[in-house]
Amino acid sequence: MSYTLYHHGSSVCAAKVRFAMDEKGLDWDGVYIDILKGEQFDPEYMKLNPKAVVPTLVHDGTVIIDSTVICEYLDQIEPGTSVHPTDPVERAQARYWTKAVDEDLHPACGAMTFLCSHRHTVLKNLGPEGAEKFLASTPEFSVTSDWKSFKDAIVRYGFEAPGALEKVKLYDSYLHKMEDALEGNDWLVGNKFSIADIALTPYVNRLAMMSMRGMWQNGRLPNVERWFAAIEARPNFKKCFLDWVPEDLTNDLRENGTKSWPEVAEILGIETHG
Numbered sequence: 001m002s003y004t005l006y007h008h009g010s011s012v013c014a015a016k017v018r019f020a021m022d023e024k025g026l027d028w029d030g031v032y033i034d035i036l037k038g039e040q041f042d043p044e045y046m047k048l049n050p051k052a053v054v055p056t057l058v059h060d061g062t063v064i065i066d067s068t069v070i071c072e073y074l075d076q077i078e079p080g081t082s083v084h085p086t087d088p089v090e091r092a093q094a095r096y097w098t099k100a101v102d103e104d105l106h107p108a109c110g111a112m113t114f115l116c117s118h119r120h121t122v123l124k125n126l127g128p129e130g131a132e133k134f135l136a137s138t139p140e141f142s143v144t145s146d147w148k149s150f151k152d153a154i155v156r157y158g159f160e161a162p163g164a165l166e167k168v169k170l171y172d173s174y175l176h177k178m179e180d181a182l183e184g185n186d187w188l189v190g191n192k193f194s195i196a197d198i199a200l201t202p203y204v205n206r207l208a209m210m211s212m213r214g215m216w217q218n219g220r221l222p223n224v225e226r227w228f229a230a231i232e233a234r235p236n237f238k239k240c241f242l243d244w245v246p247e248d249l250t251n252d253l254r255e256n257g258t259k260s261w262p263e264v265a266e267i268l269g270i271e272t273h274g
């Protein structure tokens with residue numbers, strides 16, 4: 001069996017698949033697609049993934065796209081190391097989490113990441129003309145059906161972009177849902193580490209990398225804090241989530257995120273003590 005994953009360090013969806021593959025103990029090769037330089041718009045890559053997004057999995061010549069589908073596919077192919085619960089109720093509960101990630105949390109994360117950090121990175125790396133080309137290259141149907149225009153508005157207007165504040169609040173609402181699910185439980189579903197935890201990890205880690213741990217620390221969401229500490233302690237965490245992110249991007253996320261934090265905290269009513 002050969003697995004090739006087209007991925008990028010800044011992609012939460014790609015990180016989810018890397019985590020699932022490594023937790024399953026699969027060997028895979030990577031092709032790095034720099035989505036902040038626009039490499040996803042290469043016509044050759046778009047033959048594999050017409051939405052021009054990462055990740056894409058190629059398994060023995062078969063192309064599978066969409067991170068949730070990829071994780072489900074891998075468990076069908078390699079059932080011995082399944083990360084999906086076998087109990088039907090627990091499987092349904094895990095499915096609620098992965099569905100919510102795809103429908104709500106992921107679009108909120110794209111908005112939040114561009115709002116707080118990537119808009120500065122794209123402008124810095126590509127310059128104003130390059131940024132225009134980058135924005136114009138996004139297909140109409142990409143991360144979501146309105147991502148092209150939404151990304152454009154966020155890069156241009158930041159927190160003033162219509163709908164931006166709602167995405168910050170939506171993101172936060174998922175941390176609250178996690179807090180409730182983790183009450184008295186170590187993991188999100190059935191008290192066993194599963195695809196639900198794998199699917200949520202990149203989104204909590206994204207906030208951590210943007211210096212926004214204040215969204216759960218200082219007594220705000222103690223169950224999320226405990227859960228994320230357990231996730232960070234897993235042997236695969238560093239390899240899947242930190243090592244793949246280039247140093248300059250790690251620095252951008254931390255520094256831009258730190259500058260954006262007061263605005264985010266204000267939107268969410270979090271005290272920052274200066």
Ligand SMILES: N[C@@H](CCC(=O)N[C@@H](CS)C(=O)NCC(=O)O)C(=O)O
Nearest residue numbers: 011012013035053054055066067143
């Ligand atoms: N539904 C897709 C979404 C993939 C997606 O949104 N990928 C983002 C990175 S996490 C991307 O490639 N964005 C490219 C862009 O914004 O142009 C999945 O789950 O794989």
